[in-house]
Amino acid sequence: MTREGHPDRAHAAALDAADPLAGFRARFVHSGDEHIYLDGNSLGRLPLATRERLHALVEEWGERLVAGWPDWIDAPARTGDLLAAAVLGAGPGEVVVTDSTTVNLYKLVNAALDARGEGALISDRDNFPTDRYVLEGIAAARGLELHLFATDPLAGPVSEDLAASAPGDVVVFSHVAYRSGALADMELITRAAHQTGATLIWDVSHSAGAVPVDLRAHGVELAVGCTYKYLNGGPGAPAFLYVAEALQAELRSPIWGWFAQSEQFAMDRAYEPVAGAGRFLAGTPAILQLAAVEEGVRLTAEARMDRIRAKSVALTELIVALHDAWLAPLGFTLGTPREPALRGSHVSLRHPAAWPITRALAAAGVTPDFRGPDSIRLGIAPLYTRFVDVYDAVDRLRGIVERGDHERVDASPARVT
């Protein structure tokens, strides 16, 4: 610590030296002109093992052709089981990796409505856009009410938001809010849903691989999530869905496809889906990108979620401390909960000039991301983000605003993913 009471760079370097996960950084590709990459919450880095695996799998396609299918065909279930055990606190047969988060959410919402009666659809206005669009579309198609309520961005949805819900309602919440990073209380909110009889679907896109997720322990019935963020599955990697074992017999996908069919290659039978979450498969899965997901999940499994979370908290604590010391006096406010237990793995720094500052920060060799209207998100991927990265990034951010660099950048319209 410095005499001013905030961490100095030597302190950050000491934290790196003591970091049990420090070795994982070298397991990822880093580019030649290295930016400080704080956007792993949008697209994770490329693991070396994934690069090798993809090269090998491309060769395997070339060499084995259709003879490869017996090894490939189980990839959605195999990768799902690995993810279930290492990341989601779920059991075998409860998770498959397939399709996109959007399509998977569509399947689960419809399955719940079909099985339990058509109540209202419920979410919060700050939920990730594609989740809201899916609900809008289903509400329009079925003539259902859609309730999108406002939340305190620094808290996200809370169990009281479910008080008025009823059996037949389907509620979709994100475990970590994509803007503020607020971490919802999965246990309390899930319990509230059990009490009202509503079906709750968790979107764990912004927590899977960064925050422990205990679907079984918390009695979660249904969940979806993304693999290209903290799980490092690559651009457009297939997403996952979770169906608790107790619900599997009750629920059916609205999209009946041959990869869910029992005896898939007995081609003359009527549709009869397999047991397990595999009944939510549809068409032929993206085999190359599934292999990338498998490698990403393996790396996370090896690092262990408890250690990942501990490092994530320490890193976001460092950002908060530096914010308080350096940024608050420059007009920033913290757009993320101050209490570590209430946030995920990114910190949003709000400033009226957030977009030009984001551009200036990129020019200064730091990649954050921007979410309108006024948030700079610093994403922490504990497998490869170092304490000195965070220190240097916030230091450069401070310098930019102190000098007014952001008033001189080209802040042409944003296109941010």
Place this chain on the structure above:
Amino acid sequence: MTREGHPDRAHAAALDAADPLAGFRARFVHSGDEHIYLDGNSLGRLPLATRERLHALVEEWGERLVAGWPDWIDAPARTGDLLAAAVLGAGPGEVVVTDSTTVNLYKLVNAALDARGEGALISDRDNFPTDRYVLEGIAAARGLELHLFATDPLAGPVSEDLAASAPGDVVVFSHVAYRSGALADMELITRAAHQTGATLIWDVSHSAGAVPVDLRAHGVELAVGCTYKYLNGGPGAPAFLYVAEALQAELRSPIWGWFAQSEQFAMDRAYEPVAGAGRFLAGTPAILQLAAVEEGVRLTAEARMDRIRAKSVALTELIVALHDAWLAPLGFTLGTPREPALRGSHVSLRHPAAWPITRALAAAGVTPDFRGPDSIRLGIAPLYTRFVDVYDAVDRLRGIVERGDHERVDASPARVT
């Protein structure tokens, strides 16, 4: 020709020597212990350009990370436009490459029902299983009638099959039948649908890249198809969907997702899909596998569909001639139309012992595929299948059955894709 009246190997070799597409074979990966691969109708070979592109794109992910998205984000539309022009006879903005054939068919059937009233769902019993399952599921969900009628396998669906259809009905036919290879008359059948007012959706999975498809010229309104067969997109490559320009404003996907949203990154607006077939996108597209599709389609574009079709016909003609000379006396029957204009790019050879013969053929260095109950399919991929390949394959097939090799193989249960 031999004195017996059938082609001999020298004739096949002469056809190869005169083949304007012969050079394309060297543009694909061939394995060390080379099989004669006659299963490109199931999974196409790996183009060298695709291997390079995938390696480069994996590096691009590693190096550019989120900065790659501006180049990646248009891949579904860009690849769709290329496919539209080179393969499908469609216009810009009418095709996107995304999701699976199953999910795309689900989207289009529901869109048609929503826009035009809920009639009956119609297809043939011999249609590809996942197409039937999609229709079964939608019929169950909406309480609609599903008519699956029998066709003559050597003809496939014909325009008369539509006589009883009515406005609001949705009909799904395959352009080429996956078992028999029968090529439906797209023009006549589409005209019949226009006359009855039914909405017809073509599945061109087994024709795209092997048989010219003229969606616009034939007034086709909607189509879906696969890219991992003749288009060589790789295992689980994303599929495509086509929406004729005139229908685009009228139709909406049932799955509302952020990749169809106008101003995708203005995150606070209600759903308002873009114009064009892009409104049928849903979640984040599989960027790596899309690049493989793009390379595969480029190769097909370079070869040109007219030349591909001419070679395909010549190759299937050779199989038919050899069947008549060698196989018919051994108990085979032709499971594919004899008239070249009525078949696609594979020939089905029927035999009561088809499965053990398939196994023996594999042991003899030929990869065909098997479709129950009794068909050995020999798939012709004109970009890399040679006339001598076909000659040698049928010659080995003859030898196997003459010697009774198939009575001595391990014909354990099939698992075929």
